Amino acid sequence: MSSAELTTNVAEASTPRRMQDIPSPSPQSGRRWSTAAIGISAWVIGFVFIVPILYMLLTSLHPPAKAQTYPPSWTAPLTLDNYRALFDSSNSISPSLINSAICSIVSTLLVLALAIPAAYALSIRRVPKWSDAMFFFLSTRMLPPVAGILPIYLFTNKVIHLPDNIFVLIVLYTSMNLPIAVWMMRSFLAEVPTAIIEAAQIDGASTFTILTRIVGPIAIPGVAATSLICFIFAWNEQLFAKVLTSVVAQTGPVYVGTLIQTEHAYLAQLSAGAVLISVPVLVAGFAAQDKLVQGLSLGAVK
Amino acid sequence: MNTSVAEEETRASGPGFDSAPVPHVSKWGRESWSRRAPLLPALVLLILVTQLPFVATLVMSFMSWSAQPDAPPKSFAGVDNYKQVFTTSSYRKAVFTSVEMTVTIVVVSAALGLIIALLLNHKFPGRGVVRTMMIAPFLIVPIAAAVFWGNGVLQTGFGLVDGLLGNLGVDNAQNISFITDHPKLSIELELIWQWTPFMMLILLAGLQSRDPEVMEAATIDGAGGWQTFRYITMPHVRRYLELSIVLGTIFIVQNFDSILGMTGGLNSTNIPYAVYEVFYSAKDYGVASALGVVVVIGSIIVATFGLRVVSSLLSEEEAR
Known part of the structure; x- marks a missing residue:
């Protein structure tokens, strides 16, 4: 499949569905006022929620000394120096961003390789007791990661001797996202109309043809959304990365934590780091926007 | 027991690739294994990475085990x-x-x-x-x-x-x-x-x-x-x-x-x-x-x- 095809499919997936509005009966005098009140309240609340992000962005663009003053220096000159410093310093952010990218992308690919066949066996060609299998997957996600972290730490450090290694993170992130991906992919595959598959079988289509010509095109927006959500969760992960890595395999989130240094003006650079590591998540999240709800609700909400 | 399994098989095969009724294959027959196969890699990984460590945690919770240098042996x-x-x-x-x-x-x-x-x-x-x-x-x-x-x-x-x-x-x-x-x-x-x-x-x-x-x-x-x-x-x-x-x-x-x-x-x-x-x-x-x-x-x-x-x-x- 070409990347152009994928782009169109993602674009299709993110086209907002038409929102159903409460039907408005004959115009009443109060209606315009209530619409105005609703609009204004929504804007105010939306603004309150976005302010910390705008302030983070503003702080990241201020010179370090101007970024932490009382009261805030709203109109200080803007500069990209903090971002430059993140890449220039001897302790550059780039290796950790590369580690994060490798962990997130490779684990997402592995998740897809494992979740798609599993979802297929849970939707189109169902195994007996498929719902038990579904709940087993879900229950592993409900198990808090801290419950297994100690044996995992001892195993990687004392048994296989791979401390500070991104390979370990990749395996952990794969298993962390697998249950979510199975649930999501199943809900997307369940949308494939079985009547079409039956018709194709009667016409003598091979399983391969059915998969590539019928199941594939319907499932691809779902695959895209699933990958984006798995990417986000892997990219965000902090606990395993903090405990299992130190220098070589340090990921972006762990690096940002090291930017807190109270002996000098650190807030501007900390903000720049926080903005920088959030950009991929914002991009992935808005790309998956339309399927985000279906994904986050494990396919329960269409 | 046997009938319920058979029913389960037929129902599960429902609409899909094998809408023809499943012939009398035993529970562990080729047919059911080919159905289960795509599920296995995911299940195995999850058991190894999430269930096994938890069992280890459970065992360790009954042990006196400190990694401090001067601690008594476990x-x-x-x-x-x-x-x-x-x-x-x-x-x-x-x-x-x-x-x-x-x-x-x-x-x-x-x-x-x-x-x-x-x-x-x-x-x-x-x-x-x-x-x-x-x-x-x-x-x-x-x-x-x-x-x-x-x-x-x-x-x-x-x-x-x-x-x-x-x-x-x-x-x-x-x-x-x-x-x-x-x-x-x-x-x-x-x-x-x-x-x-x-x-x-x-x-x-x-x-x-x-x-x-x-x-x-x-x-x-x-x-x-x-x-x-x-x-x-x-x-x-x-x-x-x-x-x-x-x-x-x-x-x-x-x-x-x-x-x-x-x-x-x-x-x-x-x-x-x-x-x-x-x-x-x-x-x-x-x-x-x-x-x-x-x-x-x-x-x-x-x-x-x-x-x-x-x-x-x-x-x-x-x-x-």
Whole structure:
């Protein structure tokens, strides 16, 4: 499949569905006022929620000394120096961003390789007791990661001797996202109309043809959304990365934590780091926007 | 027994590639294995990476095992670690903190999420922009959000909130210290900010799946705004509310990043953070494991309830 095809499919997936509005009966005098009140309240609340992000962005663009003053220096000159410093310093952010990218992308690919066949066996060609299998997957996600972290730490450090290694993170992130991906992919595959598959079988289509010509095109927006959500969760992960890595395999989130240094003006650079590591998540999240709800609700909400 | 298995097989083969009735293959026959095969790699990985470590944690929780250099060698300890977990006040406090913070955050963000979803369900100029603004907090990396809330928003003196209060003319606003004076509240505020968008998204999807004809009929029959909300919207949205609460709880109870990034555990240690500290700093593997087992038991209680909600959604699909 070409990347152009994928782009169109993602674009299709993110086209907002038409929102159903409460039907408005004959115009009443109060209606315009209530619409105005609703609009204004929504804007105010939306603004309150976005302010910390705008302030983070503003702080990241201020010179370090101007970024932490009382009261805030709203109109200080803007500069990209903090971002430059993140890449220039001897302790550059780039290796950790590369580690994060490798962990997130490779684990997402592995998740897809494992979740798609599993979802297929849970939707189109169902195994007996498929719902038990579904709940087993879900229950592993409900198990808090801290419950297994100690044996995992001892195993990687004392048994296989791979401390500070991104390979370990990749395996952990794969298993962390697998249950979510199975649930999501199943809900997307369940949308494939079985009547079409039956018709194709009667016409003598091979399983391969059915998969590539019928199941594939319907499932691809779902695959895209699933990958984006798995990417986000892997990219965000902090606990395993903090405990299992130190220098070589340090990921972006762990690096940002090291930017807190109270002996000098650190807030501007900390903000720049926080903005920088959030950009991929914002991009992935808005790309998956339309399927985000279906994904986050494990396919329960269409 | 045999018939039920056979029935199961036939039903499971339902509409799909093998709509022809399954010939008499035994339960372990080729047919059922070819069905199961695609499922196995995922199951095996999950058992190895999630179930096995937990079994190890369970075993270690009954051992006296410290990694401190001068510690005695590891040995069997019976239930000593559990006794320590339930009698040491800091661990008991961690349990309460976990419950208190999870409940506060889930309830407040679900309520706020519902209000915002109701607002966004109406048409007004710039609705798409407001929706985007509302989703953004959920798409900030959790540790980035936590460190910025701790150091940029709620920081004593040069934080945004103190600065705004100062601009509004509040005396001594630069001395208000949220993080040290109200560590739990600070974390709760930050997580409510991050999780309200999640609740809002699920609830808005729920509101938009209401049958427009029913809504229209209600309006024609003269149902007022409150009546429509109470008798039509709420019963419909209830399932979505339950779902958002269950999913939110699963994620929020595991919260670690906010505590690490904002307070470093100061008067706000929850169980995941306590496990981390006992294992990472104190290196008491036995107690850390016992705490881990306690978290799992708590999670099972939440999960049992959660699975019931999700299963009702799944059985509806099966019935279709």
